Amino acid sequence: MSRSTVPLTPVQRQGLAWLLLGGAAALLPLGRELPWWAVAAFAGLLCWRLGIDRRGWPAPGRLLRVALAAFGVALVYARYGSFLGRDPGIALLVWLTGTKALELTDERDAMLWAFLLFLLLLGGFLYDQSPLHAFYALVVVVLVVAGMMRLHEDRPLTPVARFRYAAVVVVQALPLMLLMYVLFPRLPAPLWSLPNPSRAALTGMSDEMRPGSIGELVASGAIAFRVHFDGARPATTDRYWRVRVLWDTDGRVWRTGASYDESPGFEPLGDPVAYRVMLEPTGKTWLPALDMPVIAPANTRIRSGRVLERHQPVNERVVYVLRSHPRHRTGPLPAWERRRALAVPPTSERVRALARSWRQAAEGDDDVVRAALQYFRKESFRYTLSPPRLGDDPVDEFLFETRRGFCEHYAAAFATLMRAAGVATRVVIGYQGGLYNPTGDYDMVRQSDAHAWTEVWLAPRGWVRVDATAAVAPERVEQGIESVVAEGAEARAGEPARFEARWLARAWQRARFTWDYVNLSWFYWVKxxxxxRQTRLLDRLGLRDSAGLVLVAGVMGLVLAYALGAGRRRRPGDPLARIYDRYCRKLARAGLARDPHEGPLDYARRAAARWPEQRAAIVAITSRYVSFRYGSAQASPRERTALARAVRRLAVPRAR
Structure with a gap:
C-alpha cells in the first residue's frame, strides 16, 4: 500500500540543509579509507540535492535513481569482488546513502536519511577508535539531531540555540549509553577487530637487516609499543627488547633463515621482571620481549633465538603479560645452531686477516671479543645517523674506509669478524631503551628506538649480549637515541639551544605524555x-549474576527520570518568554495564577484589580511584553534587561 506523502515545507527544507551538512561531516573521516570514486560520488550527489532545493535544479526520476544505485553496486563489486566485509560494505552504504539523498521529498524520507548518517558514523569506528574520532562523531551526531529538530520546529530558532538544544538532547542520552556499554553482554571480539587488509603492510621493523634499514626508523617518532613494569624499571642498559634473531647472511643482508621452536630451558640468574606490553599494529607476527622471556603468551610460541612469534599477524593493538630474566645463562649450544653461528659470510681477505690476528693473540673467545671492542674504541669510528652509502662489500668498506655508521653497521661488522675468528655469533634486532612517561607510569618504546646488537657464545655462560655500538657511542645505550639526535641537532645549529626553546620543548613533551596517556586509557576502557574485562568489572562490583537485572532496572530508572523531568513545566526557550514566565510565576506565588487560556492583557486586568497600588507597574510590564512579542519591533538586549528589572522590582505580597 502506498503511503501518503506531505512535501517538505520551506522551513523543513532548512532542516534538510542541516542534514546534508551532517552527511558531509559523517563522510569526512571515511575519505581516506574509501576509493576516490565513492567519496566523489557522495559529494556530487549531495551537491545535486542542494541544487534541487536552492537552485531549482531538476530532480532525477525514479528510473534514473535506480540506475545510479545499480551503477554503484556494480562499481563496488568490481572493486572488491564481493559485498561482504568491512570495506565493500561501507563503500556500498556510502553510495546508496548518497543516492537516497536525491529522493528526500517528505519528512519521513528526511528522518530515514538521518538514521543512515548514524550508520555512516558507526562505520567510521571500524577504522578509527581514537578519542578524537569519538569526539568528532559526537559533534556530528549533535549536528544531525539539530537538523532533525529543525524538521519539527513550530517556530524557528537561531542556529546557536538549535545546536545547543541538540547538544542537551545528546548529553541526556549519554547516561543510558554508558549503562548499556558497561552492562550489555560483550561479544567475544569487538567489531573493529576485523582484519584490515589495507593496513596489513605497516611501517616498522623489518624481518631482515641491511645497511640503512634500521637507521631509516630513527626519523619516526611513532610508538612501537608501551610497557608497564609491575615493579622497579630495569636500567636502560638492561632494556633490550628482542624481536628477531638473524643467522644467515650473504655479506650484505642478514636474515632469520630457517626457524625452529626453542627448548624453554635456561638458567635464570636473579629475580624475574614482570611487565605488560601493549603492542601497536605491525602486520607482522613477532612480539617484542625483554631478555629473556620465560613463558610465551596465549597463541604465541618461542622460536629459535628465544623470540616470540604469534600464530596470526598483529593487525590490531595486542596486550600481553610477560616475565623475563635479564640476567640468565643459556643451555648447551646444539650442533645445528653452532654450524649456523660459525658460517662466515662472503667478505674480503683483509677482514679475515684482521680476525685471524685477534685469534692468534688470544687465549680464548673472551679475548677475541675484547680485542674487537678495543679496535672499535681506538680507531676513528663514529656513530652517525646519516652514514655514507656502501657498495658490494659493506663490512670491508665500513671497517677500513668510511668508519661511520649506525647500529646495524657495527652489528654486521662485529658478527662477521667474530665468525671469521671462530666465535659463534648471531645478530639480534629489536629495540633498546624507551622513554618513560611519568603521567601514566609506563615506558614508550618508539620506532626510533630500533636497534641491532650481537650475541656470542662464550662457555660456560652461553649466549652473551655484546653491543658493539656501545663501544663507540655509549650514550646511545645509556641515555637513549634522544641524546644522539639532540647532539646532532645542536651541532647543526652551531650553538646551544636557548632557554626558551628548551622550556618549550619540555612543555611540548609533557603535553605529549598527557595525550598519550589519554589515548592509552581510552583504549583500555573503551576499545x-x-x-x-567486563566479567572482572562485574565481579568487582558484585553484579556478575545480576547484571541483566541491573541493566533493565537502570534503563527503566533513566527512562522514568527523563519522563518525570519532561513532564515538568519547562521554561520557554527565548529570553523574552523567560522574563514573562518569571513575571507570571511571581504573581502565582502571590495567589493569582494565570489560567491556561488567559491572554496577557486579560491577566493584567485581573492583576491590576487585585493590587491597585501596583497597577502602573503591571500595565507597564504587560504593555512592553505585548509590544515586543506581537509587534513588528524586536526587543533589544537593553530593552529586555529593563523589562527584567521591572519584573524584579514589582512588589506584590506573597500568598499565605
Whole structure:
C-alpha cells in the first residue's frame, strides 16, 4: 500500500540543509579509507540535492535513481569482488546513502536519511577508535539531531540555540549509553577487530637487516609499543627488547633463515621482571620481549633465538603479560645452531686477516671479543645517523674506509669478524631503551628506538649480549637515541639551544605524555573492554549474576527520570518568554495564577484589580511584553534587561 506523502515545507527544507551538512561531516573521516570514486560520488550527489532545493535544479526520476544505485553496486563489486566485509560494505552504504539523498521529498524520507548518517558514523569506528574520532562523531551526531529538530520546529530558532538544544538532547542520552556499554553482554571480539587488509603492510621493523634499514626508523617518532613494569624499571642498559634473531647472511643482508621452536630451558640468574606490553599494529607476527622471556603468551610460541612469534599477524593493538630474566645463562649450544653461528659470510681477505690476528693473540673467545671492542674504541669510528652509502662489500668498506655508521653497521661488522675468528655469533634486532612517561607510569618504546646488537657464545655462560655500538657511542645505550639526535641537532645549529626553546620543548613533551596517556586509557576502557574485562568489572562490583537485572532496572530508572523531568513545566526557550514566565510565576506565588487560556492583557486586568497600588507597574510590564512579542519591533538586549528589572522590582505580597 502506498503511503501518503506531505512535501517538505520551506522551513523543513532548512532542516534538510542541516542534514546534508551532517552527511558531509559523517563522510569526512571515511575519505581516506574509501576509493576516490565513492567519496566523489557522495559529494556530487549531495551537491545535486542542494541544487534541487536552492537552485531549482531538476530532480532525477525514479528510473534514473535506480540506475545510479545499480551503477554503484556494480562499481563496488568490481572493486572488491564481493559485498561482504568491512570495506565493500561501507563503500556500498556510502553510495546508496548518497543516492537516497536525491529522493528526500517528505519528512519521513528526511528522518530515514538521518538514521543512515548514524550508520555512516558507526562505520567510521571500524577504522578509527581514537578519542578524537569519538569526539568528532559526537559533534556530528549533535549536528544531525539539530537538523532533525529543525524538521519539527513550530517556530524557528537561531542556529546557536538549535545546536545547543541538540547538544542537551545528546548529553541526556549519554547516561543510558554508558549503562548499556558497561552492562550489555560483550561479544567475544569487538567489531573493529576485523582484519584490515589495507593496513596489513605497516611501517616498522623489518624481518631482515641491511645497511640503512634500521637507521631509516630513527626519523619516526611513532610508538612501537608501551610497557608497564609491575615493579622497579630495569636500567636502560638492561632494556633490550628482542624481536628477531638473524643467522644467515650473504655479506650484505642478514636474515632469520630457517626457524625452529626453542627448548624453554635456561638458567635464570636473579629475580624475574614482570611487565605488560601493549603492542601497536605491525602486520607482522613477532612480539617484542625483554631478555629473556620465560613463558610465551596465549597463541604465541618461542622460536629459535628465544623470540616470540604469534600464530596470526598483529593487525590490531595486542596486550600481553610477560616475565623475563635479564640476567640468565643459556643451555648447551646444539650442533645445528653452532654450524649456523660459525658460517662466515662472503667478505674480503683483509677482514679475515684482521680476525685471524685477534685469534692468534688470544687465549680464548673472551679475548677475541675484547680485542674487537678495543679496535672499535681506538680507531676513528663514529656513530652517525646519516652514514655514507656502501657498495658490494659493506663490512670491508665500513671497517677500513668510511668508519661511520649506525647500529646495524657495527652489528654486521662485529658478527662477521667474530665468525671469521671462530666465535659463534648471531645478530639480534629489536629495540633498546624507551622513554618513560611519568603521567601514566609506563615506558614508550618508539620506532626510533630500533636497534641491532650481537650475541656470542662464550662457555660456560652461553649466549652473551655484546653491543658493539656501545663501544663507540655509549650514550646511545645509556641515555637513549634522544641524546644522539639532540647532539646532532645542536651541532647543526652551531650553538646551544636557548632557554626558551628548551622550556618549550619540555612543555611540548609533557603535553605529549598527557595525550598519550589519554589515548592509552581510552583504549583500555573503551576499545579493549572485552568479555573478560567486563566479567572482572562485574565481579568487582558484585553484579556478575545480576547484571541483566541491573541493566533493565537502570534503563527503566533513566527512562522514568527523563519522563518525570519532561513532564515538568519547562521554561520557554527565548529570553523574552523567560522574563514573562518569571513575571507570571511571581504573581502565582502571590495567589493569582494565570489560567491556561488567559491572554496577557486579560491577566493584567485581573492583576491590576487585585493590587491597585501596583497597577502602573503591571500595565507597564504587560504593555512592553505585548509590544515586543506581537509587534513588528524586536526587543533589544537593553530593552529586555529593563523589562527584567521591572519584573524584579514589582512588589506584590506573597500568598499565605
Amino acid at each position: 579493549d573492554y572485552d568479555e573478560n
